[in-house]
Structure formats: C-alpha cells, structure tokens
Amino acid sequence: MMTRQNLSLGNALLQQGRQAVATLNDNPPMAEMPMVLTLDQLRPNPDNPRTGRNPRYDDIKASIKARGLDTVPKVTRDPQGEDVYIFSDGGNTRYQVLSELWQETGDARFYRIHCLFKPWPGRLQCVIGHLAENELRGELSFIEKALGVCKARMLFEAQNQQKITQGELSALLGEAGFPVSRSYISRMEDTVEYLYPWMPNLLNAGLKVPQIRLLLALRQDAEAVWLQHVVSATSEPVCSFGAIFGACCRRFDAPETWSPEMFRDELIGDLLQALSHPQLNYDRWILELDPKESNRRQLFGEQATAVNAVSEQPEKAAPERDDNAERTRASDRGSEPGIIPPSVTRSVQTPETVTSVPDEKPVSSVFSGKKPVLPAHQPDDSPEPARPEAETLAFARTGLEPVSSVWEISPMQDDIDHLQNMVFRLAFELAETQQCENAVMPASDAQSVGYRLAEPLSAQPFALLLLSLSGEMSLTAAPLTLTDLLLGSTLPDGFPLLDDSQTVKFLRLIRLIRRLRELQRRMSPDSPEGP
Structure with a gap:
C-alpha cells in the first residue's frame, strides 16, 4: 500500500506542470483578462512615438527596483504579427527598465510580469493610445508627438482608403482620447515637412515649441517675400527657396550651434546670394523677417504694411493759394476782419x-498756432x-x-x-x-x-x-x-x-x-x- 502511494506520488511529480495562460495555445484571448508574461514573450511596440530616452528613466528604474511595478501594463497581440505580446498603451520604458534589472540582479520578479491583456485594437488605436498615455505624463517632446500624429493620419488614411482634413483628424484624435486642436496639428505637420528632414538632431534634442513656432514663422515670411520678388528678379535663382532654407537649417542641426538670431542672419545672407533683386537688400530682409512685424501681420493682416507704404509716399503739392479769390469769397460771405473763413x-x-x-x-x-475757427460757414469745393x-x-x-x-x-x-x-x-x-x-x-x-x-x-x-x-x-x-x-x-x-x-x-x-x-x-x- 505504501509502495503504491509512493509510486503515484512519484508519477505526479514527474507530470508536466500548469502552463501560463499565454502558452496554452497560439490564439490570443478574445476579451480582456489578466496574464503573467515573461520578458521573452514581450516586445516594445514598434509604433510607439517615443524615439528618445525617457527623461525620467533613472527615476523610474530606481522606483521599480525598490517597489516593483506599481501599475499593471496593458498588452495586446497583433494577429498578423510575431508570436509575441506588445504594449498597447505606454509601457516601453518599463520594459527597458525591467530588462536591465533582470540582467543586473537575476531577480525573477523582474522577469515575470503581471499584465492586462486587451484584444488587438489595430495599429491606429495603439499609436493614439501611446500618445494619450505619454501626454498624461508630459514625457513626449514636440517632435515625437508630431511624428505620432502624422503616423496616426497615415494609418487612418490607409485603413479607410481616403484623405482626411486636419479638422477631421482633430476630431478623430479627440474621440480616441488624445484631444489636439486643428492649429496644433497644422504646426506639427509643418514641422515634420519643413524642419525635421533638415534638423532632426536639434528637434530630437527637445527644441521647445516657441522656438519651433519662430522657425516656422520665419520660413513662412521669407517664402512669401521670395515668391513676391522672384518673378521680377534680375537673374534666375540657382536653386529653390526650399533648398536654401533646408541648407541653412542643416548648418544649425545641433543644440550647441542653434541660435535664432544667427540663424536669421545666415538665412538672409543665403537669400541675398540666391535672389538678386533691386528692392531686396539686407535691411529690407531684416524688416520683413522681424518677429514684431510677423506678430503684427498675425494681428492685423497685411493692413499695417499697406498703411506704412502709403504713409511713406511723398505728399502731392497743394495748389498755390489765390489770395484775391480768398478775399473775394470772404467778402461775399460778409466775413468780419478778425475771423478767418474755414476755407483758408x-x-x-x-x-x-x-x-x-x-x-x-x-x-x-x-498745434496750428492760429486763432479759433468758427464753423459758421460750410467750406466750398475749391482746392x-x-x-x-x-x-x-x-x-x-x-x-x-x-x-x-x-x-x-x-x-x-x-x-x-x-x-x-x-x-x-x-x-x-x-x-x-x-x-x-x-x-x-x-x-x-x-x-x-x-x-x-x-x-x-x-x-x-x-x-x-x-x-x-x-x-x-x-x-x-x-x-x-x-x-x-x-x-x-x-x-x-x-x-x-x-x-x-x-x-x-x-x-x-x-x-x-x-x-x-x-x-x-x-x-x-x-x-x-x-x-
């Protein structure tokens, strides 16, 4: 009897243990459910908009090492992708921290992770989820958010086989939990199109929004002046405005070389060499690209420039005064000797x-120094x-x-x-x-x-x-x-x-x-x- 029990216990110990839920079959679950996954079964999300190191990386690592994970990361699985799980809403930084801690300590609590599985929502929702999660923590740079928004547009248009406007994209992102205005989207797309190809290092280093706004406004004003005068230039420009602006940007593609004043000065020098026009000299370019003038145009449109142009024109000489005619009109009206008619x-x-x-x-x-004028008579129409x-x-x-x-x-x-x-x-x-x-x-x-x-x-x-x-x-x-x-x-x-x-x-x-x-x-x- 004792021998039979010992044999049964031995067979039980030799049987295969319970498998983790994630390894029971190749098909992912159809509903949300908790899971325990290993680092080998997890991968960072390739569509995560974060491209640089998290500025709070060291603090996050110290916290996880001391207390473990305070929050349960959300994971999903692409049915058409690899046989691994990826993070759906943030989590890439925590994955990197856990991988480092596992290699440094060998502690199993950094290897096996409690996760919450979500059914595959699609790449678009994953991108928006990462944007929203990082926006709550304020951890993304402007260019990272801009690239993420542009990727969201690309995925949506590919998914629906149609183009969308900036207003429609703003509504889509807002419904998905990442509210952003149309004007902000416009600035993001302009940054990706006009600045990022030429100065990726400066933007990835965390160039702030006011500096980016200044760069975009400078480009817009310079291009407007270029287009206005290129048709009447004394010679054909050797290259396009975009190439000139891009070459200037490339020379400042580093935080240690970036200076708004030096950039504007270099850009003006490049434009003077490329576009020969009698009305465009250094002082004129300085005036056209002055940030205060740009601010005025935003507030008042082109009215301020037009008014200044009119005010600087020489006044037409007034016709010579006919004293005899004035005295005749004054006597006809019966004007008195100490009162000057309004017409004078x-x-x-x-x-x-x-x-x-x-x-x-x-x-x-x-200011005139004259005696008070009595408005007793209506002036005539004479010059x-x-x-x-x-x-x-x-x-x-x-x-x-x-x-x-x-x-x-x-x-x-x-x-x-x-x-x-x-x-x-x-x-x-x-x-x-x-x-x-x-x-x-x-x-x-x-x-x-x-x-x-x-x-x-x-x-x-x-x-x-x-x-x-x-x-x-x-x-x-x-x-x-x-x-x-x-x-x-x-x-x-x-x-x-x-x-x-x-x-x-x-x-x-x-x-x-x-x-x-x-x-x-x-x-x-x-x-x-x-x-």
Missing part, C-alpha cells in the same frame, strides 16, 4: 484729414493749401496707426467699430514701445474702449496706465505719472518714456477715446440725446 485753414479733404468734432462745439487746433499741422506731424505717419492729425477724424471712420479698431492699434503700438504689447488684447463689446488687459494684476506700469484710460480700475496703483511719460525731468537721465512720435500718438489715443466715449454715451438709453 482747411486742407484738401482726404479720408484721413476730414474734421469730426462734437456737435455745436467749435474747436481750434492747439485748399495743406495745413501746417499736416506738415509738422509727418514724423508720426508711421507704424500701425499713422497720425497726420491729432484731432481730426475721417467721417468714414467716425463710428464705434472703426474708433475701437484705431484705439486698439494705437494702444498696441504704444505698448510695444514699452515691451508690454502682450498685455494688450482687442475688445469689441458695445461699451469697450477697444482693448483690454490680459492680466491686469501682473501688468507693467504703462499697461496699467492704458488700463486707466479704458475706464477700468486696477488694484495695483500705477507708479507712472504724465511727467514720467511725456515730460521727463532736469536730471541727466530724466528722459520721458515716450519720444516725440509716440507722444503724438498718445495724444491721438486720448482724442479717439474721447470721441468714442461720446458716441457710446449717445447709444445709452438714459442719454438725453437719445440712442
């Missing part, structure tokens, strides 16, 4: 020089000489909102919408001179002055001054006075903050705000003038 002081009417003043309030120009004010303010006819007169407003612009736009442009331009333009944001509601501050609590003194002009109150008292702003002091370094041109624009800003508030008061239902 008014210039040729243009959209920028037609006076608009409050009703029944005669106004005199504080008039240019006013001295228009000549003395020629230096202020530059920038986003050129000023040819502090007081006069075109009737075509004498409404709330136009005034708000002009006020915002002036406020933005003045803020730009004080390095606080990012604080000024457009505002177009009915009672707005035309702008608002992005963060009033942390605004600079000049931005707080603009805030006070808008009628808003700030908890932070602005230590900036009109003396500091406009006059200065007798001290050697007591210069005013605003130069002459900026002072004229500041006075113009006050004039426009006064007129805007007047029109807004009329729109108020409680106004005695009625809406």
Whole structure:
C-alpha cells in the first residue's frame, strides 16, 4: 500500500506542470483578462512615438527596483504579427527598465510580469493610445508627438482608403482620447515637412515649441517675400527657396550651434546670394523677417504694411493759394476782419484729414498756432493749401496707426467699430514701445474702449496706465505719472518714456477715446440725446 502511494506520488511529480495562460495555445484571448508574461514573450511596440530616452528613466528604474511595478501594463497581440505580446498603451520604458534589472540582479520578479491583456485594437488605436498615455505624463517632446500624429493620419488614411482634413483628424484624435486642436496639428505637420528632414538632431534634442513656432514663422515670411520678388528678379535663382532654407537649417542641426538670431542672419545672407533683386537688400530682409512685424501681420493682416507704404509716399503739392479769390469769397460771405473763413485753414479733404468734432462745439487746433475757427460757414469745393499741422506731424505717419492729425477724424471712420479698431492699434503700438504689447488684447463689446488687459494684476506700469484710460480700475496703483511719460525731468537721465512720435500718438489715443466715449454715451438709453 505504501509502495503504491509512493509510486503515484512519484508519477505526479514527474507530470508536466500548469502552463501560463499565454502558452496554452497560439490564439490570443478574445476579451480582456489578466496574464503573467515573461520578458521573452514581450516586445516594445514598434509604433510607439517615443524615439528618445525617457527623461525620467533613472527615476523610474530606481522606483521599480525598490517597489516593483506599481501599475499593471496593458498588452495586446497583433494577429498578423510575431508570436509575441506588445504594449498597447505606454509601457516601453518599463520594459527597458525591467530588462536591465533582470540582467543586473537575476531577480525573477523582474522577469515575470503581471499584465492586462486587451484584444488587438489595430495599429491606429495603439499609436493614439501611446500618445494619450505619454501626454498624461508630459514625457513626449514636440517632435515625437508630431511624428505620432502624422503616423496616426497615415494609418487612418490607409485603413479607410481616403484623405482626411486636419479638422477631421482633430476630431478623430479627440474621440480616441488624445484631444489636439486643428492649429496644433497644422504646426506639427509643418514641422515634420519643413524642419525635421533638415534638423532632426536639434528637434530630437527637445527644441521647445516657441522656438519651433519662430522657425516656422520665419520660413513662412521669407517664402512669401521670395515668391513676391522672384518673378521680377534680375537673374534666375540657382536653386529653390526650399533648398536654401533646408541648407541653412542643416548648418544649425545641433543644440550647441542653434541660435535664432544667427540663424536669421545666415538665412538672409543665403537669400541675398540666391535672389538678386533691386528692392531686396539686407535691411529690407531684416524688416520683413522681424518677429514684431510677423506678430503684427498675425494681428492685423497685411493692413499695417499697406498703411506704412502709403504713409511713406511723398505728399502731392497743394495748389498755390489765390489770395484775391480768398478775399473775394470772404467778402461775399460778409466775413468780419478778425475771423478767418474755414476755407483758408482747411486742407484738401482726404479720408484721413476730414474734421469730426462734437456737435455745436467749435474747436481750434492747439498745434496750428492760429486763432479759433468758427464753423459758421460750410467750406466750398475749391482746392485748399495743406495745413501746417499736416506738415509738422509727418514724423508720426508711421507704424500701425499713422497720425497726420491729432484731432481730426475721417467721417468714414467716425463710428464705434472703426474708433475701437484705431484705439486698439494705437494702444498696441504704444505698448510695444514699452515691451508690454502682450498685455494688450482687442475688445469689441458695445461699451469697450477697444482693448483690454490680459492680466491686469501682473501688468507693467504703462499697461496699467492704458488700463486707466479704458475706464477700468486696477488694484495695483500705477507708479507712472504724465511727467514720467511725456515730460521727463532736469536730471541727466530724466528722459520721458515716450519720444516725440509716440507722444503724438498718445495724444491721438486720448482724442479717439474721447470721441468714442461720446458716441457710446449717445447709444445709452438714459442719454438725453437719445440712442
């Protein structure tokens, strides 16, 4: 009896033990289920967007060595791929850490891993899963996310046999758990198309988004100028713009050689050599590729450039004044000897020089030095000489909102919408001179002055001054006075903050705000003038 039991026990010990679930058959499970897999049965996901070393690799390794895996990795299996399991949502870094720890220690807890199996979702969902998992941890560089998004587009189009727009791709990624805007996708695809082929090392080293945005904006502005002038160049360019830009990028494809200022300077030099045009010199390229000009184009379109071009044109000479004709018209109207008829002081009417003043309030120009003009008569249509004010303010006819007169407003612009736009442009331009333009944001509601501050609590003194002009109150008292702003002091370094041109624009800003508030008061239902 004892012998039979010993034989049975011996046979039982010689029988094959229980197999792991993953090795029972070649067919993967049809539903989610826990599994215990070895490192030999696991592989990293080849579609993982991470291409470089995880910046937190050493910390992750120390944590796993001390405590083991805190989270259960999710794995899947491609029915048409190798007979191994791959990570479906992240996990590649943990696989590398476990492999190193197994080789270093031989500890079985690093060799056998508890996993959660998921049925094969397809390559597209695996890519999006890796993007979403890494986005939660903030571990992917911009170029890694960009390459992952481009791969997701490629897989989706191959799977559905049709092209998709950036908006459709944005919706697809959002539904799959990786929300990203259409504009962000556009920047990603531009980076992969225009920058990555020429400077992969710099991008893989972790070039930040602001620098990438600067590069893309620089390329866009330079290409626009190239296309505008290449048709009228004195000679045929030896190569395309893309080749010139790419060659310049290749010279800066390393973190230690990258410098935005040096890159722009080198690019301008290459463009000058490749494109010979009488209107394109170094200074012109500097102006066209200035980041501030690019920012203005984004805010105002090409309007600012067009306005500057018009303002720089020489003014047409006004016809000579006929004193006899003036005296004849004055006597016909019965004008008195000390009153100058309006026709004598008014210039040729243009959209920028037609006076608009409050009703029944005669106004005199504080710059002309002439006596107050009574608006008793309507001017006739005869040509008039240019006013001295228009000549003395020629230096202020530059920038986003050129000023040819502090007081006069075109009737075509004498409404709330136009005034708000002009006020915002002036406020933005003045803020730009004080390095606080990012604080000024457009505002177009009915009672707005035309702008608002992005963060009033942390605004600079000049931005707080603009805030006070808008009628808003700030908890932070602005230590900036009109003396500091406009006059200065007798001290050697007591210069005013605003130069002459900026002072004229500041006075113009006050004039426009006064007129805007007047029109807004009329729109108020409680106004005695009625809406």
